Structure formats: C-alpha cells, structure tokens
Amino acid sequence: MVKIIMHGCNGHMGQVISGLVEKDPDAEIVAGIDVTDQGKNSYPVYTNMEECQVEADALIDFSSAKATDALLAYCEKRKLPVVLCTTGLSEEQLAKVEETAKNVAVLKSANMSLGINTLMKLLQDAAKVLATAGFDMEIVEKHHRLKVDAPSGTALALADSINEAMDNQYHYTYDRSQRREMRDDKEIGISAVRGGTIVGEHEVIFAGPDEVIEFKHTAYSKAVFGKGAIEAAKFLAGKPAGRYDMSDVISAK
Numbered sequence: 001m002v003k004i005i006m007h008g009c010n011g012h013m014g015q016v017i018s019g020l021v022e023k024d025p026d027a028e029i030v031a032g033i034d035v036t037d038q039g040k041n042s043y044p045v046y047t048n049m050e051e052c053q054v055e056a057d058a059l060i061d062f063s064s065a066k067a068t069d070a071l072l073a074y075c076e077k078r079k080l081p082v083v084l085c086t087t088g089l090s091e092e093q094l095a096k097v098e099e100t101a102k103n104v105a106v107l108k109s110a111n112m113s114l115g116i117n118t119l120m121k122l123l124q125d126a127a128k129v130l131a132t133a134g135f136d137m138e139i140v141e142k143h144h145r146l147k148v149d150a151p152s153g154t155a156l157a158l159a160d161s162i163n164e165a166m167d168n169q170y171h172y173t174y175d176r177s178q179r180r181e182m183r184d185d186k187e188i189g190i191s192a193v194r195g196g197t198i199v200g201e202h203e204v205i206f207a208g209p210d211e212v213i214e215f216k217h218t219a220y221s222k223a224v225f226g227k228g229a230i231e232a233a234k235f236l237a238g239k240p241a242g243r244y245d246m247s248d249v250i251s252a253k
Contacts, residue, residue, distance in 0.1 A: 002028070002057045002058065003027075003030045003057045003058075004021065004027060004029050004030065004057065004058055004059070005030065005032070005033065005060070006018060006043075006062075007032075007063055007071060008033070008034060008063030008064075008067075008086075009034050009041060010032070010035075010036065010041075010045070011063065013085070013222060013225065013226060013229075014032070016222055017029075017062065017226040017229060017230060018042075021230060022042070024230060027234060029043050030056055031044050031052050032044070033046050033052055034047065034063075049071070049074050053078075056080060057233070057236075057237035057238065058083060058233040058234075059071075059080050059081070059083070059233075060082075060229050060233050061083065061084050061085055062085045063086050064086060065086055065089050065093065067086075068086055068089060068093050069093065069096065072096055072106075075100070075106075076103050076104050080104065081104060081105035081106070081233075081236040081238075083107045083108075083229050083232045084097065084108040085112055085225070097243075101241065101242055104241050105236050105239040105240065105241055105242055105244060107244040107246075107248070107249075108244075108245060109245040109247075110154055110157035111153070111154040111157060111225070111228075111246070112224075112225040112226075112228035112232065112246060113217070113225055113228050114231060114250070115219075115224060116217055116246075117228070119158070119202075119217050120161040120247065121250060123162050124161055125165075126215070127166055130206045130208065131170075131206075132166075133208065134185075135206040135207060136183060137170075137187075137188045137189070137206055137207075138189040138190075138205040139155050139158055139159055139188065139191070139202065139203070139204050139205075140202075140203045141154065141190070141191070141193070141200075142192075142193040142198045142202075143193070143199075143200055144195070144196060144197050145196060150194065151190045152192070152200070155190050155192070155202060156172075156190070158202060158204060159188050159190060162188060162204075169186050170186050170187060170188050171184070171188070173187050174190055199220060200217075201216070201219070203215070228246065228249075231249055232246065232249050235248065
C-alpha cells in the first residue's frame with residue numbers, strides 16, 4: 001500500500017485524485033495540504049505545510065507555481081519523493097527542480113497521461129522508420145477555448161520525442177500563413193485549435209507518397225492525468241534521489 005500526501009487536495013485535480021485513490025486497493029491518501037481545510041476530505045488536511053509530518057511514501061502536487069519553491073524545500077527536507085504536476089514553472093523554478101532532484105526523487109512530465117507517454121514511445125519507433133523514408137510529420141492539437149498557451153506543452157513534448165529519435169535534425173514550424181514556400185524536409189509542423197470544452201486531443205500525422213499513418217490520443221476528462229499521477233507516485237515510492245519522468249513509469253510496466 002503506497003501512502004500519499006496530496007498537495008493541493010481541494011483543487012479540481014486534487015479532488016479527482018482523491019476519488020481515484022479511494023477505489024485503488026494499492027494506494028491511500030494519508031494527508032492533504034491546501035490553503036484552506038474545507039472539511040470535505042476523508043483524510044486530515046493541513047493549511048500549514050510544515051505542520052504536516054505524516055509518514056508517507058510520496059507526495060503528489062497539483063497546485064500552483066507560486067507554491068512550488070516551498071514545496072520543493074519541504075520534500076527535500078523530509079526526503080519525500082514528489083510527483084510534480086504543477087505547470088507554468090519559471091526557468092528559475094525548473095532549475096530548482098533539477099537541484100532538488102540531487103537530494104530526493106522528483107518526477108516531472110509535460111503530461112501525466114499514461115496514454116500520451118505510451119504514444120511518445122510509439123512515435124519514436126515510427127519516426128525511425130517513416131521519417132527516414134521521407135514521410136512528412138505534422139502535429140495537430142485541440143483544446144478548450146479557455147486555454148491561453150499555444151501550442152500545448154504536450155504537442156511540444158510529442159515533437160521533442162520524435163526529434164530526439166531523429167538525433168534532433170528537425171525544426172518546428174508553428175505558422176505557415178506568412179510563408180509562401182514548400183515545406184522543408186527537416187520540418188515538423190505544429191497546429192493549434194481552440195474551441196468549446198475540448199479537454200485535449202493530439203494527432204500526429206506521418207504523410208508519405210500515397211499513404212498516411214495517423215496516431216491520435218483523446219482525453220475525455222482530466223481523470224487520465226490523475227490516474228497517471230497515482231501510477232507515478234507508486235513508481236516513485238522508495239526510489240533513490242534523481243530526476244524521473246513518465247517514460248520511466250511506462251518502462252517499468
């Protein structure tokens with residue numbers, strides 16, 4: 001039984017993860033940390049992080065970037081493995097993540113979905129065959145109308161995964177509207193769609209002479225990210241200090 005502390009337990013993802021863990025026989029949330037205790041959780045909630053000294057195997061963080069510095073210091077002090085799911089970290093904070101990982105296990109990924117991370121692995125294998133054979137590669141990502149960044153971090157992670165398999169020979173094109181020229185052979189096109197309540201959809205297209213291969217992942221709810229975070233916490237429990245990501249979780253399956 002993996003014992004988990006949920007940081008940001010009263011937020012949307014904190015509640016999603018709490019619900020998932022209640023149905024998971026191999027995991028238990030033993031404490032929560034949030035700015036307020038709303039009395040809606042089955043576990044104790046601490047509004048002061050330092051007061052939470054409950055024994056645990058890992059901490060899952062779904063909160064805000066402004067809390068990350070204190071969180072990393074807390075986990076480093078307690079030698080508590082942390083699954084860092086909060087996005088929008090500054091360059092200084094990302095550097096702090098790497099520094100903290102020298103003393104405690106830290107897992108951070110651009111996307112916590114098991115499906116997306118399995119897709120990245122498949123794309124690397126596909127690219128080695130298809131890109132080498134001259135197939136063009138395009139990524140189309142779709143998200144809800146409220147998402148402000150484009151392209152998504154996941155789309156960039158998919159492109160980076162492909163590029164890594166191809167020894168980083170490719171460059172990315174985000175907008176062709178100002179260009180009147182044929183696509184380059186060493187180009188990965190990335191397009192963003194924003195509308196409605198689309199949770200997240202990513203399609204990777206390999207287009208070659210007279211044939212097209214498509215890989216597609218659709219998230220129908222944010223529960224997929226919660227499930228991935230729980231699996232990451234199970235993986236991270238007992239791991240030595242170091243920097244991990246979801247590819248390590250996938251490889252361990």
